[in-house]
Amino acid sequence: MVLTTPAARAEIEALYRQHGPALLLFATAIAGERSRAQDMVHQVFLKLIEDGSLQQVSNKKAYVFTCVRNALANESRRRQRTVSLDPDAAWFTAPDQNLAAETNLRRALGSLPREQSQIVVLHVWAELTFSEIGEVLGISPNTAGSRYRYALAKLRDALGGSVDTTQVAKKENSCARSR
Amino acid sequence: MPDLDDPFETYLKKFRPLDPAPFLADVPAKAPEKRRHLGITIWALALAATAILAILLVRIPAHHLTENKGHAPQLRGAKDFQPLTLNRADRALAESASIEAALDSLESKPARISVLKGAGSALAALSEEN
Numbered sequence: 001m002v003l004t005t006p007a008a009r010a011e012i013e014a015l016y017r018q019h020g021p022a023l024l025l026f027a028t029a030i031a032g033e034r035s036r037a038q039d040m041v042h043q044v045f046l047k048l049i050e051d052g053s054l055q056q057v058s059n060k061k062a063y064v065f066t067c068v069r070n071a072l073a074n075e076s077r078r079r080q081r082t083v084s085l086d087p088d089a090a091w092f093t094a095p096d097q098n099l100a101a102e103t104n105l106r107r108a109l110g111s112l113p114r115e116q117s118q119i120v121v122l123h124v125w126a127e128l129t130f131s132e133i134g135e136v137l138g139i140s141p142n143t144a145g146s147r148y149r150y151a152l153a154k155l156r157d158a159l160g161g162s163v164d165t166t167q168v169a170k171k172e173n174s175c176a177r178s179r
Numbered sequence: 180m181p182d183l184d185d186p187f188e189t190y191l192k193k194f195r196p197l198d199p200a201p202f203l204a205d206v207p208a209k210a211p212e213k214r215r216h217l218g219i220t221i222w223a224l225a226l227a228a229t230a231i232l233a234i235l236l237v238r239i240p241a242h243h244l245t246e247n248k249g250h251a252p253q254l255r256g257a258k259d260f261q262p263l264t265l266n267r268a269d270r271a272l273a274e275s276a277s278i279e280a281a282l283d284s285l286e287s288k289p290a291r292i293s294v295l296k297g298a299g300s301a302l303a304a305l306s307e308e309n
Contacts, residue, residue: 016202025196038200045202092194105194124191156187 008055012048015064022126023068025091029109029117030072034089040071062132065122069136108158116151123148 016023020041027037044067048054057063091109094102109117115137122128122136123144133144263285275281 013202016199020199020202021196024199041199042202090197092196095193102194105191120191124188125196152187155191 005052008052009049011060012045012054015054015060016045019061019064019126022121023064025125026065026118026121027068027072028089028091029121030069030114031076032110034091036075037072040075041068044068044071059132059135061126062128062135065126065128065132065136069118104159108155111158112151112154116147116154119144119148120151120155 023041024034024037027040028034031037031040044064048064048067054060054063090099090102091106092102094105109120112120118137119133122133123130128136130141130144130148133139133148134141137144139147268281268285271281271284272278275284
């Protein structure tokens with residue numbers, strides 16, 4: 001067993017604090033179950049601390065997302081079962097406490113093919129580049145980009161009239177002008 | 180780069196993923212503090228118990244001595260009794276001409292213990308009852 005230095009441990013804990021919400025969302029999008037996703041994220045970070053294996057990694061952010069994905073894949077193989085999405089547990093804090101919007105988004109994400117929902121989570125909330133997403137999912141950056149585009153179109157269709165993007169765009173423009 | 184739908188992306192980003200549960204690795208860091216508190220409590224209790232015990236040990240014999248002062252039978256000869264100590268043995272060996280003489284001088288002589296006037300012996304009291 002490799003002993004993690006206090007500095008390395010602090011770095012791992014900082015990674016958890018910084019990317020924990022996005023990692024948990026990513027894990028939930030894969031597992032469909034928040035509690036299982038939480039367990040997996042914790043297990044990954046405990047293993048990182050135990051092994052001290054983050055020191056030689058160049059892109060630590062992409063690496064922890066890959067670890068979570070692999071851990072969930074291994075765990076699913078062991079369980080030999082597919083898990084349906086939990087329809088009740090919240091994934092997000094909605095703007096203006098709009099619970100209906102949160103439910104709509106969660107359902108729309110859940111309705112996407114899993115590889116597409118993962119890409120959306122990684123790009124929108126984890127803010128990974130397509131190159132990094134390709135690294136995490138083991139696909140090319142171009143594939144990641146095109147899947148993202150399809151996923152986003154489907155998501156917009158699924159959310160239907162509940163999202164008025166023109167309003168959002170107007171708001172953004174007015175904010176930019178006031179700045 | 181893919182053609183991104185910026186306004187829609189912006190809308191999605193307004194939804195913030197929920198925070199995960201606190202990381203378990205933080206827990207052991209807090210444990211020593213709790214253990215330290217427990218240790219301090221145990222030490223404080225032990226000190227208090229020792230202090231109470233010391234006070235009891237000091238007070239009770241003193242109390243008993245003052246209480247029994249007038250009633251305790253005075254034994255004659257008890258003062259003359261000298262226990263065999265290394266010092267006494269050394270002195271005897273140094274002062275005596277031979278080892279036999281030293282041993283003779285160290286021989287414990289049973290002190291004559293007599294009961295004071297007016298105080299009856301236990302044996303006498305028992306024989307009277309019979």
